[in-house]
Amino acid sequence: MNGKKVTYLEAISEAIREEMRRDEAVFLLGEDVGAYGGAFKISAGLLEEFGAERVIDTPMAEAAIIGSAVGAALMGMRPIAEMQFIDFIACGFDQIINMAAKMYWRVGMPVPIVIRGPSGGGTKGGPFHSASPEAWFFHTPGIKVVIPSTAYDAKGLLKAAIRDNNPVLYLEHKLLYRLPELREELPTEDYIVPLGKAIIRRDGEDMTLLTYGAMVHQCMRAAQILEREDDLEVEVLDLRSIAPLDREAIQESVKRTNKVLIVHEDTLTGGIGAELSAMLAEDLFEHLDGPITRVAAPDVPFPYAPQLEAAYLPNSEKIVSAARQLAAY
Numbered sequence: 001m002n003g004k005k006v007t008y009l010e011a012i013s014e015a016i017r018e019e020m021r022r023d024e025a026v027f028l029l030g031e032d033v034g035a036y037g038g039a040f041k042i043s044a045g046l047l048e049e050f051g052a053e054r055v056i057d058t059p060m061a062e063a064a065i066i067g068s069a070v071g072a073a074l075m076g077m078r079p080i081a082e083m084q085f086i087d088f089i090a091c092g093f094d095q096i097i098n099m100a101a102k103m104y105w106r107v108g109m110p111v112p113i114v115i116r117g118p119s120g121g122g123t124k125g126g127p128f129h130s131a132s133p134e135a136w137f138f139h140t141p142g143i144k145v146v147i148p149s150t151a152y153d154a155k156g157l158l159k160a161a162i163r164d165n166n167p168v169l170y171l172e173h174k175l176l177y178r179l180p181e182l183r184e185e186l187p188t189e190d191y192i193v194p195l196g197k198a199i200i201r202r203d204g205e206d207m208t209l210l211t212y213g214a215m216v217h218q219c220m221r222a223a224q225i226l227e228r229e230d231d232l233e234v235e236v237l238d239l240r241s242i243a244p245l246d247r248e249a250i251q252e253s254v255k256r257t258n259k260v261l262i263v264h265e266d267t268l269t270g271g272i273g274a275e276l277s278a279m280l281a282e283d284l285f286e287h288l289d290g291p292i293t294r295v296a297a298p299d300v301p302f303p304y305a306p307q308l309e310a311a312y313l314p315n316s317e318k319i320v321s322a323a324r325q326l327a328a329y
Contacts, residue, residue: 087128
C-alpha cells in the first residue's frame, strides 16, 4: 500500500499500464484510445509511453477491432480490444461468437484476448449507450465474462483476464468509474483476482442476495436498510465472474440462508437470473424456504428521459421491497 486511493477507472488504467510494461505482447486497440486517451480517459498517457504500435487508434468498426484482435492473438500477441461503449459490441458479435469463442476448438490455438468497455445505465445515456449485454455472451461456451464492482477487483480481475489464454469479456460499469466512495488504496505489489471466484461482501443468515457489478452497491444499501428497519441479516454475494460461475460459493450461501433474491441490471427475461434460478431449483430445492425471487430491469428498451431511467433501473428501494416479501413468505 502506498497511501494513494484510486478510483475504479484509475484501477483499470493501472492494470492496463502494468500489464503492458510486464509483457510486450500486450497491446491496446480501439476507437480514440491513442491520441485522445479514450472516451473516458482510461488510456490517457499510454500512447506517449508505449507508442503507436502498441496503442492503436482504429476506425469505427467493432467487427474489425475484434477480428484484428483475434488474428493478433493467434500470432502470439495478447490484445486488449476496447469498445468505446459496450452497446456497439453487437457490431462485432460474429467475430466473438464464431471466431474468438470457437477458434481453440477448431485449430487448438489459444485466443488470449480481452474485450472491454463501459456498460450499464444510470448516466442518462439512453438506449444506445446503456447496455448490459452480459447474457448474450454468458450463453456462449468459450468466453469468460467478468464484471467487477470495486476498484480492487477492477484491477485484479483485469490483470487476470489479460493473462488468461481464453477470450474474456470484461464489463466496466460506467457509473462506477469516478464515484468518490469507491476510491481504494490498492497494493503496490502485483496481484490478481482469480476469475470465477465470488466473494461475500456482507454476511447474513436470513437471505442471500446474488448480484454483480453496480448492483452490488444497491444490494449493500438495501441490506443496511433491512437490518435497521426489519431486523433482517442479509448476505450479499458478489459473483464477480458470471462465466465461469462460482457455483460452490452460491450453493454454500443459499444453504446457510435458505432464501435467495437475485439482482441484476440487465432485463429480466433470459437474463443471468434465469439461469441462476434454474441452477438453484435443480440443485438446492430442498434447502429453499421460499420462492427464488428476481429483481431486474423490465423487458423494454432502455429509456432516455431521466425519470423513466430511474423507474427502469433496479435500485435499493426495489430490492428492499422484494426482500421483505420474500422474508415474509
